[in-house]
Amino acid sequence: MNKKILNVQHAEFKKKLLEASIKKHQSVIDDFKRSIKELLGTETKINEDEMDMSQQSVNTEQIQRANAIGDQVSFANDEMTILNNMMPSIEDIHDEVALGSVVVTDKMNFFVSASIEQFEVDGIEVFGLSTESPIYQEMKGKKKGDKFSFKDHHYTIVDLF
Template sequence: MTNSELKSKIVAAGMTKIKNVINDFEERITELKAVTLTDQTAESASQTESRRDSDLEMLDNLYGQLEFARQEERTLQLIDPRSVKNFVDFGAVVLTDKRNLFVSTGIEEFEVDGIPYFGLSTKAPLYKNMAGFTVGEKVSFHGIEYLIKEIF
């Protein structure tokens, strides 16, 4: 498989991962709204109001997380898998001796053909330490040294 084909699979897997996160948030919001807006049990008014306030606060938090995940999805859509990188930059796949990185968004770890990749945000401290580096260079982060073996 060529690096271009692999990168296409990595981008697609990253999109699948973030879409699953978005779907999970949407399901949780739907479930919580159903309980919060329709729950008319026999509890005392103060207990119901207190719980409803707590549920509304949780809903607000979930909506914030959902919007963040949607922004991450929009960021991923900016990546052209055919774009070849020769230095650590947004959209690059960076293979090191410690882990495989996909410079994109903080989508955490996902697999492509059984190989783990870690979605690394350009806001992450590790990215800031290695931005612009090329193959063969080493970067240290929190006492761990990473040797860059391949970039595409």
């Protein structure tokens, strides 16, 4: 745990976290979309007269991969909606773990928002956590000082806001 997080202005830090989360999540969505364009761009360059069975197989595989990435884009867009909907109430301070909470534990810091890989704001590392994640289910409704466990790891909530 980074002790620096215990001294931040809670509402201001939460706002910065949300802004960074939106930016990071948009970057992931953009990467997915770029991957789809690259996959499908290759397919559209093929002259139909030159298409043989092996090329059709490659095209089918590219389309299937693009569809799979499309599913990921759809999920990411749903999570982006959640992040954007959090904006009006992000500065609210929580006394129990819920959507929008920053959960400071003895091991790591969580931001209950969307599934986002660990990222840093003001020199503080935070892990973005979806309300659908199993670890969130373990910490949901807990308060400062409470303990929870997940996959043989035991956590104590040191601060919550």
